[in-house]
Amino acid sequence: MPNDTDRPTVLITGSSGFLGQAIAGGLKDRYHVIGLDVAAPKGSSDRLETIEIDLTSDDSVGWAVAEVGKRSGGRVASVIHLAAYYDTTGKDDPKYDAVNVQGTRRLLTALKGLETEQFIFSSTLLVHAPSPQKGVRINEDSPLEPAWAYPRSKAETEAVIAKEHGQINTVILRLAGVYDEDCRAAFIAQQIARIFERLPTAYLFTGDLAAGQPYLHKDDLVDAFVRSVDRRAELPAESVMLIGEEETLSYGEMQKRIGRLLHGEDWRTFVLPKGLAKTGSWMQTEVLDQESDIKPWMIENSDDHVEIDISRARNLIGWEPKHSLSRTLPEMIRRLKQDPTDWYEKNKLEPSVVAASEPEIEQAKRRLDAPLERSSSQVEAAVERQRLRTLWAPMVNVALGLWLVASPMTLGLFDPVVAAPPPALGHEIAAADIRNARLGISEIVSGLLVVVFALLGMYRRWTWAQWITAALGVWVMLAPLVFWTTSAAAYSIDTLAGLLIPVFAVMIPPTPGISRRALAADDDRPLGWSYSPSAFTQRIPIVALAFVGLFVSRYLAAYQMGHIDSLWDPFFGPGGASVRNGSEAVVTSWVSKGFPIADAGFGAFAYGLDILAGAIGDRRRWRTMPWMVLLFGLLIIPLGVVSVSFIIIQPPLIGALCTLCIVQAAVTVVLIPYSIDEVLAAVQYLWRATKAGEPFWRTFWMGGPALSENQSPEPDLDRPASEFIKEFLTSGVNFPWTLVTSVFLGAALMATPLIFGSSPPLYYSDHVVGCLVIMIAVTAMAEVARPVRFLNGALGAWVAASPFVLSGGGAVANFADAGLGLALIALSLPRGTRSEEHYGGWDRAIV
Known part of the structure; x- marks a missing residue:
């Protein structure tokens, strides 16, 4: 192979892009190709040296072209100018002039300092007015009538080139929209995606269904540029050519073909009046504040039909397309159906939208049929090592159980006591000493059972006993409310012990009952999610807020059960009730007295369950413990609704307002948005895992394997506090x-x-x-x-x-x-x- 200095030099602006790389690949065997771009292509490239350039800067353009002169010996065979600014808004942008028009002027001016043979400009068919009627082809001499900002900038750039090129021969290639087997044509990709997802907009169009636009395969585009470079000595000083396929598929025909290929059906498309479509687009973008891939200029030009005559390209460079959109479309759709997320990524669409599509679920099913990331024996060994390291936890529960056994005597629960009826009592109950004695018996029995099941749970094959231990802890927390104890100390100790027993039973790893398949991978983000909704950064603040709710509720419950004589309320009066303030009036109202236990106490119990359910499990618990995530959601969301409902009824039904109840309701409502994403992730996982062949109920209770491809778990608590707080405030929740x-x-x-x-x-x-x-x-x-x-x-x-x-x-x-x-x-x-x-x-x- 000859040295670079022995081969003609070709410059390509925009060389790091999709088309720039493709054209460079077509030229590299016979030419010394130098790229000019704002940055070198990502990843390694053994075929293209790149010089950084900013087309909006005279100094940058001058320096880059001077550098080209050093590397090429001052001679350039051809400059292929692809770099341009483009967006789909249709609105004028200063960058169109700065980059496309003035940038080209700067480049041409600088190139005059080199011995430059040829300048090829990548223009667009959109500079032309559409075909005057169907069946009539436009050519290079047809009227120029660019309809929106981007083609206008191309038409203006063509005029600059005609005026400024001097002794440099110019070739203007007016290109059709470019595609390949992965699609990569934005408008076709969006059309296919709408039908693939069966979006409502996939059934609607605003123009003539018989109208269409020509397209151009990437390989044919490369061939046109290569031929233009190869024949530079034979071409006129100024050449303009239309480059595209002479076959034009209408929008309606594309809809039908895509529908058949994707869903096996002729896709029905309904035509909307332009006025209605514009109103809908305006509503979507301006009123609903949503992005839309259908812009006003697209609606306005939706009747445009273009057919082209490529005779000049045939005659001047011997070019003719070897591909066609109609023949390539089946391969596009095949690749989409084979790997939707990959196809969406290549077409700059959001892959998470199709992360749970049928093809992706099929891929997940095939992955689950293959050996998982870790074998069952490896997982079992890891769990056993963890179990042996944490055998101290059941012994702590043994100590707590013995503490409960001794508590009734220490707290005097069996001693005679005389107490007034609890302020919130609305039904007949046993005498105070009998109620306390019943609680004492419950503590002794519960404590003994905690000891027994904590010891049983230490055995490898009897880890299920740990869940019974946890359930006993939950009962210990509830028992003082059920028995309306007069002992504030017993209520406090049982609440604390009831919270701690489940912690040491099932929250210290390894949590019993999780299947080995669920633990075989570390993947912590649900399929198509950008973060883990079960991360501790998500849950710890929720648990902290639940503690606030617990403290407020216990304070209110203490008054309801007669443990304290008054409540604090700085704002609201008692209304017509014979108490001190609004808080006392509300928690002793007929509504509260209608509950069999102190309703504030039951709220404290629910907050306790929130704390336990929110803290258990790791970052994968949306798939390793779906039942717990759903229980967590059921505790928070309905509890929030109940708390708000209680605030709602206070003025009309009770005649008073309770400051502390409002605080409690506010805490509960704030918990809702921060917990709902995890519930959604668990529901999605159960549905997808079932579709992938996993048994529903086993997955629900014992978790299941990761459906996504291998992931690298993200850091959780081991990072700065500022990142921790930011993630909690912004991951899945924001504040419009x-x-x-x-x-x-x-x-x-x-x-x-x-x-x-x-x-x-x-x-x-x-x-x-x-x-x-x-x-x-x-x-x-x-x-x-x-x-x-x-x-x-x-x-x-x-x-x-x-x-x-x-x-x-x-x-x-x-x-x-x-x-x-x-x-x-x-x-x-x-x-x-x-x-x-x-x-x-x-x-x-x-x-």
Whole structure:
């Protein structure tokens, strides 16, 4: 092979791109190819030396061309100018002039300092007006009528080249849209993806279904450039050629072919009026604040039909396409169906959208049929080593069990006692000494059983006993409430012991009951997700908030059970109740007395379960312990609804408000958006694992193997606190100003008597709706739950209408309600901030 200095030099701008690399590959055997780009191509490249260039800078262009002169001996056979700015918005952008037009001018000016034979400019067919009618082909002399910013910049650049090229021969290749077997043509890829996903927009079109555009295979494009370089001495000083396939498939025909290849059906396509389509696009982008791949300029030009005459390319360079879109389309679809995520990545579409598609599930099934990352014997050995290292944990439970056995005597539970009925008691119960004695017996029996099952669970084959130990701990936590004990000490000790026993029974690794297949891989991100929703960075703050709820609830329960004489409430009065304040009035109301146990105590018990269910398991628990994740979700989400419901009924049914109850409800509502993503991941996994052939109930209770290809687990707690806090605040949850404002409007509705002077029944309506608005807005801050914000639109409509159907508002209150209602409707429409996180196919639901 000759040295580079012995071969003619070819420059390629935009050489690091897809087409630049392909053209360089077609020239490298006979030419010395030098690339010019803003950066060298990613990865190693043994065929292309690259000089960095910034086309918007005179100094950068001058330096780069001078460097070319040094490497080429001052002579350049051809310059292939591919570099250009492009976007699909259709809007004018200063970069079109700075890069495409003025950048080309700079490059031509600098090249005049070298002995440059030829300048080939990559233009576009879009500079032409469409065919005047179907069956009529356009050629190089047809009118130029670029319809939007990008082709306009190309037409302006062609004019600059004609004026500035001097002694350099020029070739302008007006290219059709480029594709290959992986597609890589943006508009075709989007069309295929819409049909593959069966999106509603896949059935709609805004123009003439019989209209179409020509396309060009990548290899044919390379051939045209190579031929243009090879025949540079034979070409005229100025040449313009149309490069594309003479076959033009209509949009309607493409729809039918893609539908048949993907789903075995002729795809039905309905034509929408342009006005309606533009309105829908405007609503999607401007009102709902969502991205759309259908831009206004596309709608406007959707009737354009183009057929081309490539006679000049045949005559001048002997070029004719060897491929056709119609023949390549089946291979495109085959590759999509073979590996959807890979196909989406190559076409710059979001692969997580199809991570759970049928082909991907089939791939996962094949992976599960093969040997897993670690064999069962390797997993078993690792679990056994871990078990032997943590045999101290059951011994701690033995100590806690013995502590429970001794507690009744220490706390005097069997001693005679006289106590007034608990303030929140609403039914007949046994005398105080009998209730305490029953709790004492429960503690002794529970303690002995904890000792027995903790010791049994130490044996390798009897690890199931650890779950019985944990269940006993849960009962110990609940027992003081069931027996309405008068002993505050017993309640405190049993709560603490009840929390600790499950920790040492099942939370210290290895957690019993997880299948060996589930532990065979370290993969911690669900299929198509960009993060692990079970990461400790996600769960520790949730557990911390649950502790706040626990402390508040225990304080309220202590008053309900008669352990303390009063409650603190800085804001609300007792209404008509004969107590000190609103908190005491609410927790001793007929609603609270209707529960068989202290309802605040039951709330504390639920928060305790939240803490346990939130802390157990590792980053993989969405697939190793699906049942626990779903239990965690069921504890948080319904508990939040109940807490808000309790706030809702306080003014209309109880006649008082409770500050601490509001704090408790706020904590619970905040937990919802931070837990809902993990529940979604577990549900997705169960559905996908079942489709991949895993037994549903075994997977539900014992977990299952990773469905994704091998991953590298991300760091969790071993990183700076700032990253920890940022991930908790932003992973899966964000705070669009529309939702934050909705929360404030909800609070304003709850305070309309103070702010606007409203009174019942209008105030009761405002209070109920305000509570619901806050809960919905906070829940919608979770991206996976973002669509629930639309419920606030319906609530806003009611608020706006309520002054006309309910009394209790003066002119100011009525006007305020109407304004607040309309504002809620408007705020519920935009989607708001969307992070870069992905949710395994759920992305499309985040509207």
